[in-house]
Amino acid sequence: MNSVADFPSRVYRELTEIPSFKSAQFQGSNVIRTTTSTQDHALKTNRKTVKTFVLSTDTVLVSGSPDGSEVVASLVSPSGKYLAVLRETNDSADKKRYVEVWADDRLHAAENVTDKHGTFYTDEFTSSISFSPSETKLVYVAEGKEPDNDTADPLSKFRFIPDLGETYGGKKRPTIFLCDWSREAGRAVLPLTFAEVNSPSVLLAHPVFASDDKIIALGYEYSEDGRLLGIVYCRNRAASVWQLTLPNDSTGKEVLACAGLKLTSTGLACRSPRILRYGGQTKLVFASNSAGGPHDTCSKVDILDLDKLEPRTLVETVHDPKPDAFPGLYTASFPACPFLQSPSKESFLVVSSVWRSRTTVLLISLANGNVIDLTPATEEQWSWTVLCTDGKSRVVCARSALTRPPELVLGEVDANAQASWKVLYTPSVSDDLRRRLDDLAISIHAIPGRYPVETIVVRSKTQKSRPCITVPHGGPHSGITTAFAPWFSSFAAEGYTVALPNYTGGSGFGEKYTRSLLGQCGRLDIDDCMESVRYLIKQGISEEDKQYAFGGSHGGFIVAHLIGQFPDTFKAAAIRSPVINLGETSTTDIPDWYFVEIGVEFRPDSIMTPDVYKDAFAMSPILYVDRVRTPLQVYLGLKDQRVSLDQGKKYYHVLKAKGKEVEMFCFKDDGHALDSVEGARAVYYAAKTLFARVQGD
Known part of the structure; x- marks a missing residue:
């Protein structure tokens, strides 16, 4: 019989305190920045830690520091020069929110956004942080402010607005915000909306820069009855991909009214828009399921040339695979940096996907949609999660098994689309x-x-x-x-x-x-x-x-x-x-x-x-x-x-x-x-x- 002294058991406590890898980024050619999460039983909370891995020929140097509880999200810019931080403090009765951009150890730009919006969004379904190609702008998602009292409609504050459902704690208004710290903008932080008079009834989320003046975003669609069905764990929610064109001049504006262009057809549940810039071209890659029906089904992968706006399906739905064949794509989301470039200049998407009772690493050709399983066969029955790539030939993964806590692994993909793997980190246990x-x-x-x-x-x-x-x-x-x-x-x-x-x-x-x-x-x-x-x-x-x-x-x-x-x-x-x-x-x-x-x-x-x-x-x-x-x-x-x-x-x-x-x-x-x-x-x-x-x- 257990006793109060066993609450929780020593084994359970040690296993839950082992860090799990949540994200990774290359911060330079041989530096990898990761974020991990672990349970703190003393404080009854999940704690985040930033671990940095410096790679050399024979050794891996590891340093770690708590990513303070005030930091809700962070992102390294593509060049590695800047670090964007979304910070939420609780020093007083009211929470304070800040957007910060760091260059090395120097605070390059900072904005107090407490009065501009509510809490930041950090979930995989609605949120993302993205730098513009010039690295002078940043987009992110936060809860929009409730409208001021409308003197023409004294009942406005009582009108029903559906929330996002489970896990969102009553959030209703995911809103894309742009932080522009260029000299011309004067460090403006403004919400984005549609410029069209009869704007679509959608909630814009998950933004990513396609160019300095164009943003790709998801638009979650209300149903005909004004309902917003629960999003979390549901990959069947009607959502289209939109292109938003920023106005030429934002001087004196309180809202950035963007020209909107819907890029996908009706009846899709789109997610994970990712941008690949290569050879003077800009391509959009995203996953989609059929809207409605079962809450999770086999996904498709589509690619769209943003210059020509010509969509093409790379990976189709697989209906009845043979026992050992590729069963189709089953992934919650793509990593933030999912692309590789082979020496022959061929581009690939790298994702993790459920393959029967394991998760595997898939290499998907952006030329012909060919799918290659990069996961090595081992007795440990590892399952793998792709965290990021360096955009060239290296991919960072977490791998684990029910008998093996999470490890960090670096893969090198050669010209023959074969991967060699090196373990960078294994957690210590008693x-x-x-x-x-x-x-x-x-x-x-x-x-x-x-x-x-x-x-x-x-x-x-x-x-x-x-x-x-x-x-x-x-x-x-x-x-x-x-x-x-x-x-x-x-x-x-x-x-x-x-x-x-x-x-x-x-x-x-x-x-x-x-x-x-x-x-x-x-x-x-x-x-x-x-x-x-x-x-x-x-x-x-x-x-x-x-x-x-x-x-x-x-x-x-x-x-x-x-x-x-x-x-x-x-x-x-x-x-x-x-x-x-x-x-x-x-x-x-x-x-x-x-x-x-x-x-x-x-x-x-x-x-x-x-x-x-x-x-x-x-x-x-x-x-x-x-x-x-x-x-x-x-x-x-x-x-x-x-x-x-x-x-x-x-x-x-x-x-x-x-x-x-x-x-x-x-x-x-x-x-x-x-x-x-x-x-x-x-x-x-x-x-x-x-x-x-x-x-x-």
Whole structure:
């Protein structure tokens, strides 16, 4: 039994304090600047650190310093001369915000922007920082100011404006701001908007300079009913690519009214616009999915010559790949600096992408779209993340595995499109943790008769008789890979076998299998996961009387189904932010999800009719609540905008009323992911305590 002194466990604490690499940039030909994140359990916060790697022929010099909590984002200019910093202080009752540009150790330009806008945006879906080619201007994204009281409309401040949903904390107005510190501009900081009188109903975000007077940006589109469906974790949100032309003169202006040109067609969900300047040409490369439908699907890659405005698709959607073939592109976003140039002058895009149960490094030709897997085959089952390139032949990646914490790796791509890799950094761990991790092995098992389902297993090499935790992923159109995850690694290092099923509908297996789950939720995904449990028992990997389950979001939906449909299989279970009833859409920021997953087309005027609700209820775990006998814990983040809190609460109260063994834990500062330092460690401790107690009974 655990005690209060074990909260959190020493193993969990050490694993979560290992830094993870978030970004990297070349700052000169042989200097790499990285940003890492680590959990600080004493202060209950995530801390950022800047590590600088100086490369020489035989050695790598590493220096690090905390990127103070005031720095919310930073970027090195393409020449390496400048460093842009977005800073937010909290020295007084009100937050102060600054935009700073540093040249070496000298503050080159600084602007107090507290009165110009609200908080800075730093997420991957809306934010970016970009220098102009002349390095005299900077664009970034921040929350626009609320309009002043309109004397002509005394109700203006009460009119409804939709927010961005989960994780955005009520933000509503992402706005592009331009900071111009050239002599002519007098260091102006101004918001950008459309010059057109009948401007499009879009939210401009994710800007990048194409030239000194042109900016490429994403435009997120409102639906016909005035709604802005939740953006985070959803790569199906209608978003076009726009070209904004800055006005010739900004003197005396409070807003920069830009001529807007839409560069992409309707019906796309675009993201990650990146600019390549080479040989006097300027090209735009971006990823896109179909708008609507499943929240994650196979992506396309398009390229557009900005001089000719002629688009061309480089990588198409892959529908039904052969088992060992390229399954299509599955990536959240491109790195900020994603391009390479070969000695033969051919240009490439370098990205990381989910390929079945791993993430790999892909080299994509900008000439013909040919895709080459640069990931070396090793026994460790590494998963890779591309962080940046030097624009020539080198690429910086983070690689990790469930048994190996994140390392920083430098790749050199030769004229034959082959990569050689050098490890720049490996984190140090205690001798005890090293022994525990060395005793673990990763294996990937294809589940017979359930193609393309496969399950990642992490277990001891020496201790075969261990309790097994099955952890279905959320989404359901995401996936789980072999990448380092402290939660899974901690359970494996502390005496459990961990099974991670990639059931039908997840990413990395082809578009056909993503869409196969639609209309089959509550059946196909449940059967896949249960067959995984049976297969591992049959193979002697786990034991019939030592089965446990944990899942969050749609993973919680699956676990609730499993303990209801198969009440004698699992000794204990835990669910985080679970979907319990597919017919309950009251407070969610993604109502479309519920309709799409049950196989019903979603439109802006869709409502949950009795017939639709009947079908949704029949696919939901609440249908089996009377059969649940498994001891259960429920975890809810009280700021969750994705799944109604009533779902988990009603499930808890029904089970409680029926005399079942059930506990519920609520976290006031957490949202759907329950990923705060305090929340995550409490969930781990609670689940571990439950499983250990039941196993000992």
